Amino acid sequence: MRLAPILLCALLAFAGCGDDDASPPDAGPPDAGPGDAGPGTDAGPDRWAIPDASRPDIGDCPARPPAPRGVDEQPGSAVLGAVPAPIRLRLGFAFDPATSISAVWQTDDGTLVSDLEIGLAADALTTRLSGVTLGYQPVDRTEDPVRLHQLDVCGLSAGTSYFYRVGGEGAWSDVSSFTTAPAADAADRSIVVGVTGDSRNDPSVFGRIQDDMASEAVDLQLFTGDVVEISIVQTQWHDWFDAAGTHLATAPFMPSNGNHDGLSVNYLAQFAMPVNEKFFAFEYGPLYVVILDSDDKGAEQVAFLEWALGRVDRVRTPWVVAVHHRPIWSQSNHSSDTELQSLWMPLYERLGVDLVLTGHDHNYQRTHPLVDGARVADGEGVVYVVTGGSGAPLYGVDPAAVMAVQEETNHYVLLRVSPTELELIARYVDGTMLDTLTLVR
Amino acid sequence: MSRPWTVAPLLLLCSGSALAQIPSGAAELERAEAAEARYDFDAAEQAYRQVLELAPGSRSARRARVRLDWLRARWTESAGYAPLVTLERARARALDREGAERLGAQVRSMPEGRARREALFVLGETWLRRLGDADRAARFYDQLADAPGADPGEVRLARLSAAEARAEAGDPDGALSDLERNGLGSSLAADEIRRAGASRIGLFIAAATLLLSLLLLGAASPWRAGWAAWRRMLRPAHLLVALFLLVPPAVLAELHEPGTSAPFVSFSVAVLPFLAAVAAARERMTSHHLARATRVAAAAGAGIGPVAIGYLVLHVHGGLGFVGL
Numbered sequence: 001m002r003l004a005p006i007l008l009c010a011l012l013a014f015a016g017c018g019d020d021d022a023s024p025p026d027a028g029p030p031d032a033g034p035g036d037a038g039p040g041t042d043a044g045p046d047r048w049a050i051p052d053a054s055r056p057d058i059g060d061c062p063a064r065p066p067a068p069r070g071v072d073e074q075p076g077s078a079v080l081g082a083v084p085a086p087i088r089l090r091l092g093f094a095f096d097p098a099t100s101i102s103a104v105w106q107t108d109d110g111t112l113v114s115d116l117e118i119g120l121a122a123d124a125l126t127t128r129l130s131g132v133t134l135g136y137q138p139v140d141r142t143e144d145p146v147r148l149h150q151l152d153v154c155g156l157s158a159g160t161s162y163f164y165r166v167g168g169e170g171a172w173s174d175v176s177s178f179t180t181a182p183a184a185d186a187a188d189r190s191i192v193v194g195v196t197g198d199s200r201n202d203p204s205v206f207g208r209i210q211d212d213m214a215s216e217a218v219d220l221q222l223f224t225g226d227v228v229e230i231s232i233v234q235t236q237w238h239d240w241f242d243a244a245g246t247h248l249a250t251a252p253f254m255p256s257n258g259n260h261d262g263l264s265v266n267y268l269a270q271f272a273m274p275v276n277e278k279f280f281a282f283e284y285g286p287l288y289v290v291i292l293d294s295d296d297k298g299a300e301q302v303a304f305l306e307w308a309l310g311r312v313d314r315v316r317t318p319w320v321v322a323v324h325h326r327p328i329w330s331q332s333n334h335s336s337d338t339e340l341q342s343l344w345m346p347l348y349e350r351l352g353v354d355l356v357l358t359g360h361d362h363n364y365q366r367t368h369p370l371v372d373g374a375r376v377a378d379g380e381g382v383v384y385v386v387t388g389g390s391g392a393p394l395y396g397v398d399p400a401a402v403m404a405v406q407e408e409t410n411h412y413v414l415l416r417v418s419p420t421e422l423e424l425i426a427r428y429v430d431g432t433m434l435d436t437l438t439l440v441r
Numbered sequence: 442m443s444r445p446w447t448v449a450p451l452l453l454l455c456s457g458s459a460l461a462q463i464p465s466g467a468a469e470l471e472r473a474e475a476a477e478a479r480y481d482f483d484a485a486e487q488a489y490r491q492v493l494e495l496a497p498g499s500r501s502a503r504r505a506r507v508r509l510d511w512l513r514a515r516w517t518e519s520a521g522y523a524p525l526v527t528l529e530r531a532r533a534r535a536l537d538r539e540g541a542e543r544l545g546a547q548v549r550s551m552p553e554g555r556a557r558r559e560a561l562f563v564l565g566e567t568w569l570r571r572l573g574d575a576d577r578a579a580r581f582y583d584q585l586a587d588a589p590g591a592d593p594g595e596v597r598l599a600r601l602s603a604a605e606a607r608a609e610a611g612d613p614d615g616a617l618s619d620l621e622r623n624g625l626g627s628s629l630a631a632d633e634i635r636r637a638g639a640s641r642i643g644l645f646i647a648a649a650t651l652l653l654s655l656l657l658l659g660a661a662s663p664w665r666a667g668w669a670a671w672r673r674m675l676r677p678a679h680l681l682v683a684l685f686l687l688v689p690p691a692v693l694a695e696l697h698e699p700g701t702s703a704p705f706v707s708f709s710v711a712v713l714p715f716l717a718a719v720a721a722a723r724e725r726m727t728s729h730h731l732a733r734a735t736r737v738a739a740a741a742g743a744g745i746g747p748v749a750i751g752y753l754v755l756h757v758h759g760g761l762g763f764v765g766l
Binding site: 120159179201202208215216219410432 | 499503504511562567570601633
């Protein structure tokens with residue numbers, strides 16, 4: 001392990017940043033994004049809505065908010081560096097996932113070409129677009145500068161498989177494939193969602209999970225926070241992306257901010273996410289997903305949550321899932337977050353959230369359906385899940401009346417979602433079944 | 442002759458039921474998944490192929506293609522899907538001891554292939570993590586690493602898991618040398634085993650320091666030095682520095698990863714009387730014995746100092762994650 005970041009962090013810790021809620025000194029949401037407008041600004045709640053990016057044909061998306069502070073963004077050009085081959089390709093989305101996709105990849109620092117070719121067949125990549133490059137210097141100056149490339153593609157058809165490659169002349173990636181989210185009125189809207197969290201110390205566990213999850217053809221991946229141990233150490237990210245292999249290039253990966261991610265430049269720049277990249281909501285087939293930053297318990301996020309849950313159309317999206325790092329209910333090292341219980345839990349209950357996916361405690365826990373901490377009949381109330389077992393040191397669990405299942409183990413979760421059924425399947429990393437739960441509408 | 446209005450509903454009914462019988466991609470996908478759920482993988486394969494034929498560009502086809510590839514990778518020439526049926530039945534719920542024994546016996550007669558290798562991994566994981574028999578787990582991981590056809594990823598995973606099992610079984614040196622022999626000496630698993638070793642060394646150092654401190658304390662007899670001497674040797678500033686250096690990492694470590702503060706705490710407990718002993722000895726230089734004790738303490742301090750610093754560097758990492766970095 002490199003000593004410099006450790007000493008740096010030790011200094012930071014001794015300088016008084018050492019509490020659980022602290023963020024790294026360079027952390028902070030991107031400047032002036034539409035989601036950053038605080039309460040009382042002119043933007044109104046619609047600043048939280050994912051911008052409409054529909055267009056008749058495949059092409060560029062509207063402008064995104066500026067890059068995070070500390071990230072140099074510029075349009076791609078034809079410049080090739082010494083090692084221009086794209087690596088660590090991953091997908092996300094900054095606009096509607098039914099009609100758009102965002103690709104992010106890395107090259108050597110000298111490469112500025114940021115193109116993407118896309119089409120309906122591997123041998124017919126008919127549309128070529130040009131994106132932006134993002135560069136930043138990790139806090140540890142001994143680490144190499146990071147050169148990323150991002151390209152947002154809009155005008156895609158819902159529920160359609162596309163083939164694509166990234167890079168540019170002389171440095172194209174292999175062709176990968178992804179499928180856009182199904183249209184709200186599609187006959188076949190069923191989706192499979194993969195859920196992981198707290199990969200942190202051991203990316204090989206995360207890699208193993210990704211291999212296993214690939215056999216389920218997941219449409220979307222959600223992550224409950226804490227990707228790496230120290231988010232300002234870029235080499236840890238490299239290990240993590242390398243462990244994931246090519247799996248992140250086939251379906252969007254949408255993380256929520258954990259205390260170890262700390263909204264660092266590395267975290268914000270390396271994933272494509274909508275609006276303010278900190279808290280946002282989107283429809284994906286029959287599922288409505290709200291992603292929150294549980295390190296921020298401010299009024300704006302409460303207002304956002306109320307707004308986001310208030311606009312759910314239960315015909316289009318019969319199922320509502322919230323994702324954040326700190327658990328509302330947990331009987332383990334970190335315990336239940338009582339602040340979130342008073343701030344967010346009443347909204348979950350009042351506005352009909354079906355499932356809350358969290359992490360922070362490194363194990364698997366699922367509650368019975370609950371209302372105000374009391375068990376209610378199946379099909380009512382909210383089910384809370386702690387899924388934090390993707391590589392961080394495991395934590396023990398203590399039995400609790402609210403818990404239906406608890407186990408100290410590495411694992412992952414799959415959600416099979418159709419308009420009438422939400423099936424939760426938790427598996428150990430060897431594929432053995434750990435838990436199942438079926439909610440029926 | 443029947444009137445047209447009486448025949449029409451009948452015709453509609455017939456055409457409706459006929460339409461319902463026309464297979465669609467989504468319906469075939471459902472059929473395939475139902476077949477998988479009852480371990481009828483031949484039927485599932487057939488239905489997935491139907492999906493690809495009926496709706497080649499659809500979302501159903503994407504899933505069908507992935508599942509079909511997955512199934513075919515686990516099909517064997519000699520036994521078809523029988524090994525996969527055994528594996529999937531075993532994976533339907535966590536195995537108890539009896540189930541793991543049974544699967545272990547079944548694996549012996551399985552033809553080589555993906556399903557057998559995955560069954561070996563299930564056995565390794567089951568014995569190591571769910572049944573607590575690390576020795577037995579290591580044997581299954583070893584079999585997986587040596588299995589014909591295992592891809593580099595599987596071999597690596599097997600070697601890392603085998604090392605973890607060996608370290609768990611009380612042979613960290615053997616585990617490390619296995620990893621180094623297989624080119625995995627710089628892996629995270631190897632680091633973890635070394636860190637665990639370093640932690641044990643750290644605890645040993647802390648215990649030794651404590652013991653030495655107590656001996657020195659006895660030799661120095663600081664209680665005879667009088668209150669003024671105590672005040673001089675343990676100035677508030679010194680105590681504050683010591684506390685600042687030693688206590689926050691311990692608190693941070695405990696909050697971040699419960700249980701990791703033990704080395705910090707023991708070290709803190711050990712170091713403070715040690716410092717007191719050295720200081721007390723210096724206060725009473727006139728005594729021949731205490732002068733000797735001072736020399737011993739100084740020598741010990743000189744020896745322990747760098748080790749202590751190294752020890753702190755090793756363990757300060759434990760407190761870092763907690764600060765959110």
